[in-house]
Amino acid sequence: MVKTIQTFTARLLCLAAALFFFSTLNAQFNLNDKIAVDSNVIVGKLSNGLTYYIRQNKKPENKVELRLVVNAGSVLEDSSQQGLAHFMEHMNFNGLKHFPKNEIVNYLQSIGVKFGADLNAYTGFDETVYILPIPSDDAAKLDSGFTILEDWAGNALLDTAEINKERGVVLEESRLGKGAGERMRTKYFPELFNGSLYAKRLPIGIDDTLKNFKPATLERFYKTWYRPDLQAVVVVGDIDPAVAKQKIEEHFSHFTNPANEVPRPSIIPIPMRTQNKAMVLTDKEQTNTILQVFNYVEKDTPVVTWNDYRQSITEGLFNAIIGQRLRELTQQANPPFLFAGTSFQEFIRGYRAFTSFIFLGDKPVQAAIDSVTKITEGVKKYGFLQSELDRAKLSLLNQTESAYKDADKTESSRFVDGYVNSFLEGTPITGIANRYKFLQQVLPTITLAEVNAVAKKMESTQGKFALLMAPDNAKDLPTDEGLLTALNDAYKQPITAYTENAVGTSLLDKQPVAGKITSEKKNAELGTTDITLSNGISVTLKPTTFKNNEIQFDGWRWGGYQNFPLADKFSAQNAASIIQSMGVSNMSPTDIGKFMAGKTAGVQPYINTSEEGIQGSCNVKDVETMLQLLYLYATAPRRDDNLFKAFISSQKAFIQNIQANPNSYFSDTLTKVMYNNNPWASGIPKPADYDAINLDAVMAVYKKIYSNMYGMHFTFVGNINVDSIKPLLALYLGSLPGKQKENKFTDVGLRPVKGVKDFTVQKGNEPRSTVNIIFTGDAKFSYEDALKLDMLTEVMNIKIIEQLREAMSGIYGGGMGGLITARPYNHYSVTVRFPCAPENVDTLTKALFVIIKDVQQNGVAATYLEKVKANIREQYATDIKNNDYWLSNLSSAFIDKQNPDWILKYNEAAQAVTPKDIQEAAVKYLNMNNYIKAVLMPEK
Known part of the structure; x- marks a missing residue:
């Protein structure tokens, strides 16, 4: 492989010149102009x-995303109302003018809108947002959606009996948030917000x-805050804009x-803040x-003009580098x-901050601070390299281009947040077309000096606030004063200029020798093409138009x-992740990342209990790059002792104290009990488990799996040209080593x-508990039985919410889920969990068992x-x-x-399931024997 940074830089400069030429011909943005609203909105x-x-x-x-946005959250509560902004959100699901009691949930479930997954809401410090996706191909359903938004906006009944019932549900939601984070937050919020009202108005109350x-x-x-001048209605989806406007006028005027x-x-x-403070x-x-x-x-500066937007892009490049x-x-x-990260970012409504975040694990505090400070001070003193800026520009332009190419295939839900933020915070609605065109025009004009100048904004006469949170058994923690000293001492270390190695110009040293396509078969019904390669690899191609790119x-x-062998369990279990952390061929992950600037392609090998494989994705233009990465992960895994040590060190640090969390400890204990301490059971790993990982064993496991790709089946889905991709598959998949063997799991x-x-x-x-009930047993896998089990658990979830939450006010969330699998043996597992x-x-628990018994003995009403x-x-x-x-289901098949x-046939099969099928499934899969x-109970 030839590695010359000059060649890479020349390629970047050529692209920059082309962009500049394009933007000169198509210049249309005056930097002093205000940003106009996207013409599609x-x-x-x-x-x-x-x-x-x-x-x-x-x-x-045939679906539309509806939002009611209320510019009022917990920070507007008075001292007697703490938690009531959020409580009000709950009450809008418990009694409205047109949907009394819990009828809103009942009605929406009847038209296919799922509570929690679809229908939802959230309350923040400054806002409350209600979320409702609704079918738009039925006029009555669509009008009901707008009626619900209308009721949320001003027709809540606030019935006293319903309020008193909901107290228990909200208190259970509050209970879920209690723990280490909440206890420490109570201590540091007053300092973080420097005495502001935000510290005293947490949304949960x-x-x-x-x-x-x-x-x-x-x-x-x-009545004070739910009023039209503080509200917005957002409508995005498959609907005539004139109809949407008419509905808004009818329901809200x-x-x-x-x-x-x-x-x-x-x-x-x-x-x-006038003085430095540490906790x-x-x-x-x-x-x-x-x-x-x-x-x-500091107070945030609104983005109003294109010049403001250009400045935000400059800061974004700074953050990326x-x-x-x-x-x-x-x-x-x-x-x-x-x-770690350090960047300019939003802090709270109307403010932004320059912050540093370091996840230390068990690493020394001073060393971590020194490392981050050396980076930030190095940028102040020496600036960035031109090559770093060029790559950041390429990456930003590539990301934006990808979104632009899929503009007409973007889901409605992805547009909504931008309009919500525009109402609440005044962020501009540029639209992806304008954003892409503006980047083409402005990126070549942003100089290295401008990006380097952003570093001056890191300096301020304000006082800092440093917060260190740690397990109580952490070693060598500083005092508050010691933490400030550590921050100050970090500025005294010598600073050297950043250097980087040359970036490769290609992934492969030489092209592989292509294999042959030995068979090809089309499935007209599925729209797929199945091919077999000469090395025993098979491929299914499913061209779609769901996304352009x-x-x-x-x-x-x-x-x-x-x-x-069991002795190699952790080496084998982590082999794919370790290889990915070391890279391929003679390229480290950092080298690969730099080479991939301006490209979108990723590949990830994986090794599970009974499957092994490799997966990935790409933009249309980068399909060959993706296949080259696939080829390298199979044929040229890279060994790097230092990166292996880094992986082990980081994993050990991450999990060292994880069982201090009650839920983690509970989960691990449950696994041990459930499988009678069988060492093959996958509980939470311990530091000693990572110490047992041997790099020689990792390399041996990985090479044994991927050095023979015979029997691997690849499924490709997306904007594929079958005729164009077949030669690439013959070259990069057909050339992989493959010798006939029996593929099996143990x-x-x-x-x-x-x-x-x-x-x-x-x-x-x-004072918080969690109940886990797991039903298990033998069952032969079939699609039909898996469907019936899924539908049983969904019926049960409706009943659990109805009884345990709405009737008994005993839980905030919880539910049932299940699966049937044929690997490594035919069996099922159904889990019920609720805090x-x-x-x-x-x-x-007794109430849950009553529900189960009732379904087993009496079946379910057709309405459920x-x-x-x-x-x-x-x-x-x-x-x-x-x-x-399509990818998931074709691969699973x-x-x-x-x-x-x-x-x-899935939907047709689901519609044919009967109440008797559900009753039989309940008897079969919810075996009370x-x-x-x-x-989980609190310690005494």
Whole structure:
């Protein structure tokens, strides 16, 4: 391979010149002009002040994304209302003018909208946003969607009985957040926000207020802040914009603002910090050491003109380059941290900050600070290299070009957040076409001197706030004063200029010798082409038009790490990840990353319990690069002792204290009990497990698997030209080593315990419990039975939410999930999980068992099953036009030796499932004589 940085730089300069020529011919952006709203978006305002955003978008078809955005969150609460902005969000699902009690959820489930996954909402410090995807091919359903938004905006009933029922649900949500993070947050938020109101108005609120507030207090918040001049309706999807506008006018024009409305502050003041401050906090349940340094906080400057946008691009390039330098430090034999970042970023509404974040693991604090400071000070003193800036520009342009090429195939949900942010924070709606064209024009004009000048913004006369959070058993932690000293001492170290090695101009030293295509067969119904190569590799090609600029692949066969001796378990289990951390051929991951500037292609080998393979994705223009990477991962895994040590060091540091977290400890204990301490069971690894990994064994495992690719089946899905890709497949896949052999996995005899097993784990300080119930047993795998199990669990989830959450107010979230598999033996597993108060464990568990028994003995009402079918219909209509769905199901059909025609028959089969099928599935898979019940309880 020829490596010359001059050649690479010349290529970049040629591209830059071409861009400059293009932009000169097509210049259309005056930097002093205000950024106009994307012409694809209609932005308007009703006479009462309500703002609306409308965009017609036909992906997915027959669906529209609706949002109600309320410019009011927890920071607007008074002292008696703490937590009520969020509580109000809950009440908008528990009694509306047109949907009393819980009818909103009931109705939406009946038309295929799933609670939680589809229908949702969130409350932040400054805003509350309601989320509703709705079918748009039925006028009645569409109008109901707008009616729901209308009710959310101003027609909440706030019934006292419903409020009192919901207290328990919200308190359970509060319970979920309790732990090390919450305990430390209570201590550092006042300092982080420097006495601002934000420190006293966390969205979840105060438990005492949630238990005892009067309904009138909630109603006062609602009537004060839920008003049209603080609200926006966002409509994106398969809908005529004229119809959308008409619906908005019909449903929202009648709302009025209060006569004596309370002004909504544009921003909440945060005092400037005048002195440096540090806090070192420890907690017995904290799993890792994390350092955050807020160098300064300042009022954000809005992006109004194209020149403002150009400046934000310049800062983005700065962030990207400094981030790359920090990533390179993690590839030392003993890295100074697990990962780190330093950048300009949004802090809170109306403010931004220059921050550094260091995830230390068990690394020394001073060494980590020194390493990051050496990077930032080096940038201040010496600046960046031109080659670094060139690569950052190429990467940014490539990312934007990719989005531009798929503009007409972008999902509606991906547009929504931009319009929400425009309403709440005034961010411009440039549109991808304008953004791409502007980058083509402006990127060549951004100089290295300009990007280097951004470093001056790292300096400030403000005081810093440094926060170190660590496990209470962490060694050699500084005091608060010691942390400030460490930060100051870091500036005293000598600073040297950054250098880099030459970047390769190609991945391969020489072209491989192509194999041959020995057979080709088309499946007209599936739209696929199946080919076989001379080395025993088979390929399925599925050309689609779902995305213009996306190709994905997955190649796998039976095998896996359980084919190797138990003594090599961790070496085999981690072999693929370790190889990826070391690179391929004579290129490290850093070298590969630099070579890939301006390209989009990635490849990842994997080794699971009973499968082994390699997967990846790319843009259309980079398909050959992706295949070259695939070829190298199979034929030229790179050995690097230092990067191996870096991998082991980082993994050990990451998991060293992970079992201090009660949920992690509980999960690990459950695995041990469930499999009777079988060493093949995959619990949470320990540092000693990583010490047992041997690089010689890793290389031997990896080469044994990938040095013979016979029997590997590759599935390619996306914007594929079959005739164009076939020669590339013959060259890069057909040339892989392949010698006939039997591909198989090993059944190591790992089985769950039989009978009823009931045990309790005591861990954690907070009054919080988790119930896990796992049903297991033998069952022959088939697509039909897997579908019935899935539908059973969905029916049960509706019932669990109805009873345990809505009727009993005992949980916030929880549910059931299940699977059937033929590997390594035919069996099923169904898990029910829900967090709750310790005192409610027995009551809620009994209620769950009553539901199960009722379904087994009496079946389910057709209405429950119809809700599940409706959701499957809606989801299938979207999935069947999705590359991910086709890749997953075509690949699974091969590995499971099933007929891939099921992809086309799935929805039809689901609609044919009967209540009797669900009842029989409940009897079969929820065997009350064979389950494990594990309960996490707090320590006494």
